[in-house]
Amino acid sequence: DAKTTQPNSMESNEEEPVHLPCNHSTISGTDYIHWYRQLPSQGPEYVIHGLTSNVNNRMASLAIAEDRKSSTLILHRATLRDAAVYYCILRDVETSYDKVIFGPGTSLSVIP
Amino acid sequence: EAQVTQNPRYLITVTGKKLTVTCSQNMNHEYMSWYRQDPGLGLRQIYYSMNVEVTDKGDVPEGYKVSRKEKRNFPLILESPSPNQTSLYFCASSSRLAGAENTGELFFGEGSRLTVL
Secondary structure (H helix, E strand, O other): OOOOEOOOEEEEEOOOOEEEEEEOOOOOOOEEEEEEEEOOOOOOEEEEEEOOOOEEOOOOEEEEOOOOOEEEEEEOOOOHHHOEEEEEEEEEOOOOOOOOOOOOOEEEEEEO | OOOEEEEOOEEEEOOOOOEEEEEEEOOOOOEEEEEEEEOOOEEEEEEEEEEOOEEEEOOOOOOOEEOOOOOOEOOEEEOOOOHHHOEEEEEEEEOOOOOOOOOOOOEEOOOEEEEEO
């Protein structure tokens, strides 16, 4: 099962951009890259996903390396509400089983 | 409103007393899964189900059972709970990935905090 690695924690100043990295060196051609975040005392929520091209939505942007072995979640202007644990996972489109593996994630602190 | 509902949200029980945590989704999702979350360990998958009557073990299945008799429900059963099963449990569901049009977004319940004394 392909796995991801992320830094344990990161810090950002409020209103500044945040770049959260994720390594997935064993990614397969049919793996989608998904990002989730978990606010305190809540279940994880979907943020964004992509396959090969960079993606933007109202919450964030996802930059995917050309070799797909790493990706970066970009929060353009961090707010205090963005303080959360961010998870990067892989989901295989074609698999007949779907063992979705979450690592410990990156705990993001936002400094006012 | 699209949602995943878990019950109970909080439970304190004693060792050996069988319990069931229910999970229900209203989005007609094929895929459902159970995770446990412990400090410093992130989310670890217990069991998952690709569709009705199809279940498989995740990374930490020992001490748990599941069933998927209906598409909307995926209960987690602890036949004989032990203190090491004290944890925060999350149920999740998603449609099966079928290409770029489908996000395969996982929808999570609000969590069930279980304490086994």
